[in-house]
Amino acid sequence: MYYKIAVAIFIALVAMGCNEEKNIEISSESFTEKELTICENTRCPEVTINYVEVFGDTEVSEKINRKIKNFILSSLILGEDTEPTAKTIEEAATGFIEAYIADKNAFPDMAGEYFAEISVNEIYTSADHLCFEMRQYLYTGGAHGYGTTTFLNINPQTGDELSTEALFTNKNEFTAFAEKKFRQQQEISADQGINDTKFWFENETFYLPESVGFTRDSLIFIYNQYDIASYADGPIELKIAIKDAEPFLSTD
Known part of the structure; x- marks a missing residue:
């Protein structure tokens, strides 16, 4: 009898532990080229990185931090490589600066210094959803630089990425709804081609x-x-109120 009671209590405690929210904290971090040894006696292009780092539950935080760091490392890649070989932000920034120095030596009359601006910000937090805004803007010669903005949605209980499909009950239905909003915003009538x-x-x-x-x-x-x-048209933003999108969302 006592054994059965003890087992029941143990199972209940395990179940409670499984349902507890993961305790994670988010802190702001920053990095610039001034922290690199290579820039102590050399004029370096500007590298400014502002990002967040997650602490707390080790497994979860490591997963999230890995995704954030991979975005930063990938943003600093120059050339034809698509996957970063650098293991740290310092190493990636050094590679970016070394590429600039090599190009400057090869083309002394090259106008303009390279620069990189990268940021990762937390813009939404709930018990089952984290959203990070990820921006990067690089100038590596030519008439102008180029930047992108993307978003990373995370399950804070597991550290896994939430796919766009997983965030909506029916992606196709929501896309049709979003097109109407886009047409209204851009003043494109329903009988016009997109x-x-x-x-x-x-x-x-x-x-x-x-x-x-x-x-x-x-x-x-x-x-x-x-x-x-x-x-010349710049980034084009489509913003939809949560209250309007709510029927299509699979998360609160």
């Missing part, structure tokens, strides 16, 4: 960016330069 004005959606069909940002009040979709329009 590309009849300045846009160049592939196959003349409206689609959403790959990632979605969440705030307390809105969903944010950002088409980066060249995604659906020219560089």
Whole structure:
């Protein structure tokens, strides 16, 4: 009898432990080229990185921090590589600066110094959802630089990424709803083709960016330069109020 009671209490405690929210904390961090040894006696291009780091539950925080760091390392890649070989932010920034020095030595009359601005900010937090806004802007020669804004949605209980499909009950239905909002915002009538004005959606069909940002009040979709329009048009933002999108969301 006592054994059965003890087992029941043990199972209850385990169940309670499984249902507890993961305790994680988020702190702001920063890095600049001034922290690098290579820049002590050399004029270096500016590298400014502002990001967040997650602490607390080790397994969860490591997963999230790995995703954030990979974005930063990937943003500093120059050349044809698509996957970062650097293991640390310092190493990636050093590689960016060394690439600039090599290009400057090869082309002494090169106008303008390279620079990199990278940021990762937490813009939404709930018990089952974290959203990070991830921005990068690099200038590596030419007429202008190029930047992007994307979003990273995370389950704070597991540290796993929440796919866009997992955030909506029916992605296709929401896309049709979002197109109406986009047309209203851009003053494109329902009987016009989506590309009849300045846009160049592939196959003349409206689609959403790959990632979605969440705030307390809105969903944010950002088409980066060249995604659906020219560089001169700049990033194009579609913002939808949470109250309007709520019927399509699978999370609170």
